[in-house]
Amino acid sequence: MTTTIDARSSWPLIVIAAVLVVLFVPFSSTVMGVRYTYTLRTVAIGGALLGAVSGAIGSFAVLRKESLLGDALSHAALPGVAVAFLVAGRELGALLVGAGLTSLLGVAAIRVMTGYTRIKEDAAMGIVLTGWFAAGIMGLTYIQGRPDASQAGLDSFIFGQAASIVRSDVFLLAAVSTVAIVLLITFWKQFKLITFNAEFAGANGFNVTLWSALLSTLVVVAIVMGLQLAGVVLMVGMLIAPGVAARQWTTKLEAMVPLAAIIGAAAGGIGAVLSAVDRNLPTGPMIIVTASAIVAISVLFAPQRGVVWVVLTRWRDARRFAMRTVLRDVYHYVHDHSASVAGVPDSFIAGVRGRPGRRALNRLLARRMLRKTIDADTGTRWNLTETxxxxxxxxxxxxxxxxxxxxxxxxxxxxxxxxxxxxxxxxxxxxxxxxxxxxxxxxxxxxxxxxx
Amino acid sequence: MAHQGEHNRMTDNNGGGGNAALLALEIEDLTVAYHSKPAIWDVDLTVPQGVLMALVGPNGAGKSTLIKAVLGLIPRAAGSVSVFGKPYERARDLVGYVPQRGSVDWDFPTTVLDVVTMGLYGGLGLLKRPGKRERELAMYALEQVSLQDFAGRQISQLSGGQQQRTFLARALVQDARLYLMDEPFAAVDAVTERAIVTILKELQHRQRTVVVVHHDLQTVTDYFDWTTLLNVEIVASGPTDTTFTEENLRKTYGGSIATVNAIAGGDS
Known part of the structure; x- marks a missing residue:
């Protein structure tokens, strides 16, 4: 039996989550002995910013069932890095623009395939993901074969290289994140409506193609910003995990997106700090592992949607209904046989209801709703108490x-x-x-x- | 029949406004093709103002396609659509749409009141957010479908009938003059069906025009005063009395005459 409850207010939860994230800073420096060096501060702030913005944007991707699209798009960014390097040399801005362009080309390819042919979306995404990624690997391998020192470390875009982040990158990240979040808030109703019911939005005069394209562009922007830190392979985790975790705890979009941003910031910041505990721990993967851990906790323990809650509810329901059923059985039996019997024979309930019935009898006994009489002649019999x-x-x-x-x-x-x-x-x-x-x-x- | 009388009264009321003003919906030469196959072909259809119309036809007849093509949700291969004498694109705010219940994910994180408020988003312009006024209007629409007690409920906890009524409230809140509803009676129980019929009659009473994609041939004559039979092309369209005949049904549904006979038999 599902309980019918009104949507909860999630603001206390959001505040608690935010406070926990902030408290992690003194906790890590005192208990774990992490030293907040300049590099660590830069990387941690960068990770938190990236996590916040990709968590917020990624929530919409999760709700639009476009998680795999995010994966395809981040893989599709790799050939852009290679082409941009060949054209413009090792210039971070150019590399990111190149990455964004091939990623957008990937979106376009998927939209064309699904819109004009009968190819299904998952197949289209699979093709773009592998095709674009393979082209990117080829490009990078070709570049590395050239006698040119400037290409060193270009392959860090595959898995990310947090240490390469400098302060100016963080400023760029902050600026772009602000623009993305402002867009998300300004056009909230449009994004919400096309996500929930695109047909209805279209019938109400909203340009669904345009707003979907803007949302996809924001996803690509988040991916491009995450390339240095997380890399094309892992970036989808940054996008999807915070939204999935936040959905477990909230029942309104207006709460889910901020919570996803906080969870993303937590994963980005905490992951970066944890990777500083030992110099051999990679930052990008540590951030994704942290995000996945938060997902695991949310999937297990969230009220109403969590595994533990669901299992406990099922068990409790089964017990409750067994008790009710057996109580009815006894009531009906006594009614039918009027006063001529000294109670319901134990074997009757056990025969009709089996083991769950016997357990229910004992629970009703403990709750003083049934009385048990044991007689050598008539065997064990059950009667209703006054209650x-x-x-x-x-x-x-x-x-x-x-x-x-x-x-x-x-x-x-x-x-x-x-x-x-x-x-x-x-x-x-x-x-x-x-x-x-x-x-x-x-x-x-x-x-x-x-x-x- | 009572509804027919009502329709006549209303057309009389509007008689002075010229012929074009009588038509809530006018479709000309509308064709939609999927992968070289026509889903609907050269459809001409006029719906007078104030009728409650059933759009009936077998599976694959193009009923939903017709509605979506009118709304511009799928590309038209040919044809034009006018609403109250204006091209649809310029009269969009006169039209309310109730999509199929199954077209959305009911686990979306939102409340019943929030979904109904979405009916007003289109009128808010680019930047304005829904506020108190919008919530009040939504609440009023929820009362009309008897869901006021469910306003704060998560939509994942609604029954099928409640989902359908939520969608109806989202359309009612728009206060449109023409409503297009895609199978509002699909998979709802008898109680909900009765509630929906009451809402539809109330709309008609308020001179609204309602077009309903409908599957249950048994109830067409009870619920609707206007009927259009569609099977890729329009087979017949007009007052239910004269349109919903055994012969027209046979033309629409083809070989399945046993069914048609059963309907006709049940009718008389």
Whole structure:
């Protein structure tokens, strides 16, 4: 039984997450003995910025089911690096522009393939991902074969090279991130609507192609900025992981995106700091591992959507319904056989309901709803206690009212409500409606329905 | 029939405005092709103002395609669409759209009220955000579909019927003059179906024009005063009394005469 609850406010959670991230700084320097050198500060701030912006943008990719598109696009950036190097030499700006251009070309190729042919999106993405990436590897290998020292380290774009980040890179990252976030906030309603229901957006005059293209461009911008730090292979983790984790904890887009930004910043910053604990730990992969760890925690422990919650709820529901069912069994049995029996034989419940039934009997005994009598002649028998009698007859009456509502609700023109038989109908319908149903019920009130 | 009478009354009311003013929707020579096959072919269709119209036809007849082509959601190979005498592109705000319920991911992180508010996004312009006024209008629309108690609920927790009513509220909040609804009765229970019919009749009562893609032939005469039979081409269109006939149904559905007979038999 899923509980019906209103969307929660997620702001306390977001604040707590933000505070935890900030507290990590003194924790790491005092407990873990991390020294915040100039390089580490630069890399950590860069990682946090990158994580925040790609987490926010990536949330939309997650909701649009375009996670794999992000992967294809980041791989598609690699040939751009090679071509830009051949054209303009080792100039970071040029390399990033080249990366962005081939990545956008990748988006275009995927859109053309899926829009004009019957090729499915996953196949189109697979082809672009491998085709563009292979071209990039070829280009880089060719460049490395040339007698030219300036190409050294160009292959760091594959897996990222955090140490190469300098302060000016962080300023650039901050500027671009600000622009991206401002765009995201300004055109929030457009992005939200095309993500939830593109057809409806189109029918309401929104240019879906344009807004989708802008969103894809923002994804490409995030990828390009992440190339130095995470590299083309791992960048998709930066995009997707924060959104996936944030979705577990929140129920509104307005909360999910900020939380994803914080989780991304946490992964980027904390990952960078953790990799500084030992000089042999690579930064980019450490950031992605940190992000994945946050995803793992969220998938396991988030309320309502987490694995632990789901498993516990199932187990609790099974127990609750078994108890109810067995209580009904006893009530009906006693009713049918009137006072002529000294209770329900143990073997009857066990025979009808099996092991879960026997467990339910013992739980009802512990809750003082059933009484157990053991007699040498008649064997073990079960009877309702006063509490059990009250609960069971209440339940029977409630079910009878629900039956009557289903049967006569339309005829009597009662308010239309969804049938939730595990709930008290008197809490869901106005008193007059209950009176009308009770009148109809007449003498049959609370009479058990036979259903063994 | 009562609905037919209502329709006549309304056309009379508007009679002075010239013939073009009577038409809520006018489609001329509309053709849509998928991979060289026509999904709808050379469709001419006029829908008078104030009718409640069923768009009926077999699977693959192009019912949804027709609606989407009218809305400009899929490219038209040929043809033009006017709404209340103006080209659709200039009269877009007069048209409300209820897409198929299955066309969205109901696990999207948002609330019922939020979804209904989305109906007003189109009127807000490029930069304005929905505010208190929009939420109030959305709340009012939710009351019209009896979902006011569900306003704050996550949409993932709605039943199919509640999802459909949420979509209806999102269209109602737009206060459009012509509504295009893609299978609002698909997979809803009898209670929800009755609730939706009430909403549709109420719309008609307020002189709105409603076009509904419909599958259940048994209920066409009960619910709709206007019927269009479509199978790639228009087979027949007009008042349900004269259009929804055994012969027209046979022309639309072809060989499956047993079904058609059953409907016709059930009708009389």
């Amino acid at each position: 059990g009698q009250r609960v069971a007859s209440e339940d029977a009456r409630n079910q009878s009212l629900w039956d009557m509502y289903r049967e006569a609700g339309l005829r009597l023109d009662l308010p239309v409500i969804a049938e939730q038989r595990d709930r008290d109908i008197r809490a869901l319908l106005p008193p007059q409606a209950i009176d009308a149903l009770t009148d109809l019920l007449g003498d049959k009130e609370g009479e058990p329905r036979v259903r063994y």
